[in-house]
Amino acid sequence: MLVVVASRHGATSELGEWICGTLRDGGHQVALTRPVPGADPQGADAVVLGSATYAKRWLGDANSWFAHYREALVERPTWVFDSGMAPRSVGDDVPLGDAVRVVDALGPRGFRHFGGRIDRALLSRAERAIVGALRKPDDDGRSRPEVEAWAREIDLELGGLLTGALGGALGGALGAGAATRDRGAIARD
Numbered sequence: 110m111l112v113v114v115a116s117r118h119g120a121t122s123e124l125g126e127w128i129c130g131t132l133r134d135g136g137h138q139v140a141l142t143r144p145v146p147g148a149d150p151q152g153a154d155a156v157v158l159g160s161a162t163y164a165k166r167w168l169g170d171a172n173s174w175f176a177h178y179r180e181a182l183v184e185r186p187t188w189v190f191d192s193g194m195a196p197r198s199v200g201d202d203v204p205l206g207d208a209v210r211v212v213d214a215l216g217p218r219g220f221r222h223f224g225g226r227i228d229r230a231l232l233s234r235a236e237r238a239i240v241g242a243l244r245k246p247d248d249d250g251r252s253r254p255e256v257e258a259w260a261r262e263i264d265l266e267l268g269g270l271l272t273g274a275l276g277g278a279l280g281g282a283l284g285a286g287a288a289t290r291d292r293g294a295i296a297r298d
């Protein structure tokens with residue numbers, strides 16, 4: 110499966126790494142990538158898409174990637190997350206901002222908002238001025254256990270999807286066998 114994460118200063122990439130680690134522990138083959146034009150979801154059984162939030166928007170490369178691959182994404186199971194430091198008046202399972210558009214378009218199996226990290230040492234001068242004006246202290250609001258718990262939910266659902274698909278395929282094969290035997294019986298009669 111493909112985990113696609115847009116990050117400017119690495120905090121959201123790390124969320125992607127935690128998600129990938131948990132999925133790999135669950136036995137899945139996982140590739141982690143930035144939302145670059147060549148990161149094609151066509152070959153993936155399932156996709157997790159995430160972005161950091163800046164000035165109330167997802168990062169531009171996440172929005173562009175989503176717009177470009179939207180049709181391929183609609184055809185496969187998806188999970189969506191974003192990350193930020195703005196206070197929220199709604200639960201972490203409720204999309205806001207760009208996430209609303211993405212969730213409305215994809216109907217993902219899950220959405221989650223996670224806390225982010227502000228570390229002035231990593232920011233540009235302009236960004237430092239913005240967080241200074243907003244009186245935002247350096248802080249890390251990310252919870253690795255919370256992120257990994259969400260990834261385990263994905264792992265469980267993927268397991269269920271796989272079992273369902275296998276069951277369907279086996280059922281089809283057995284059904285076809287039965288039909289062949291039936292036809293044989295008719296022919297013998």
Ligand SMILES: Cc1cc2nc3c(=O)[nH]c(=O)nc-3n(C[C@H](O)[C@H](O)[C@H](O)COP(=O)(O)O)c2cc1C
Pocket residue numbers: 115116117118119120121122161162163164165166192193194195196224225226227232236237239240
């Ligand atoms: C200049 C600036 C603007 C930000 N704007 C928002 C915002 O509008 N909403 C929000 O929830 N978080 C905002 N954040 C917090 C980031 O989303 C958070 O720091 C995130 O973890 C950054 O992820 P990254 O290191 O992957 O780029 C802002 C941070 C900076 C530095």
